[in-house]
Amino acid sequence: DQQVKQNSPSLSVQEGRISILNCDYTNSMFDYFLWYKKYPAEGPTFLISISSIKDKNEDGRFTVFLNKSAKHLSLHIVPSQPGDSAVYFCAAPYTDKLIFGTGTRLQVFP
Amino acid sequence: NAGVTQTPKFQVLKTGQSMTLQCAQDMNHNSMYWYRQDPGMGLRLIYYSASEGTTDKGEVPNGYNVSRLNKREFSLRLESAAPSQTSVYFCASSEARRAHSSNEKLFFGSGTQLSVL
Numbered sequence: 001d002q003q004v005k006q007n008s009p010s011l012s013v014q015e016g017r018i019s020i021l022n023c024d025y026t027n028s029m030f031d032y033f034l035w036y037k038k039y040p041a042e043g044p045t046f047l048i049s050i051s052s053i054k055d056k057n058e059d060g061r062f063t064v065f066l067n068k069s070a071k072h073l074s075l076h077i078v079p080s081q082p083g084d085s086a087v088y089f090c091a092a093p094y095t096d097k098l099i100f101g102t103g104t105r106l107q108v109f110p
Numbered sequence: 111n112a113g114v115t116q117t118p119k120f121q122v123l124k125t126g127q128s129m130t131l132q133c134a135q136d137m138n139h140n141s142m143y144w145y146r147q148d149p150g151m152g153l154r155l156i157y158y159s160a161s162e163g164t165t166d167k168g169e170v171p172n173g174y175n176v177s178r179l180n181k182r183e184f185s186l187r188l189e190s191a192a193p194s195q196t197s198v199y200f201c202a203s204s205e206a207r208r209a210h211s212s213n214e215k216l217f218f219g220s221g222t223q224l225s226v227l
Contacts, residue, residue: 043218100152
């Protein structure tokens with residue numbers, strides 16, 4: 001049972017436009033959410049996080065929105081840059097595990 | 111600082127062979143983890159260790175063993191490799207004294223690409 005779902009395996013966005021990556025979850029007990037970014041042949045790196053007591057967290061070009069009633073979070077990248085091309089994973093810690101989504105591959109083209 | 115270092119980066123095994131993946135971190139982190147990444151499956155936790163001398167099973171532990179030799183090192187062993195273990199393996203660490211504490215960031219190594227023929 002996939003508790004964290006990223007239903008879009010890929011997304012293509014023009015440079016300078018907004019990228020929106022989505023993540024849905026099923027477990028209302030999750031109290032924190034994290035986004036990781038992964039380049040080819042590298043390990044994932046932490047990007048941004050949000051506590052369940054907030055509905056928005058912003059860090060530079062990256063903003064994460066949380067809609068608890070819909071059990072949905074999204075990562076906004078504005079403006080998108082070619083260096084943002086990577087796979088993005090959302091994740092939620094629960095008990096002693098960090099549950100990852102399946103990832104969305106973002107491609108930013110000129 | 112090197113962060114999290116994994117060796118080897120690539121490995122090809124025949125079915126039934128054994129091998130150990132090595133991982134070391136130089137950040138004085140308490141918790142260490144082994145994940146595997148497969149297409150369409152995200153990252154799945156194999157084993158983790160919240161402190162030196164302790165290890166616990168994750169989501170997919172079958173066919174693997176681990177050893178937390180000291181605070182720095184956490185190795186993953188495949189005793190008898192199977193084609194289903196073909197994957198990319200990532201080691202990670204975090205400061206947390208309790209594994210996967212809510213807001214603890216994980217720091218990942220660059221991965222080991224393993225093929226089992």
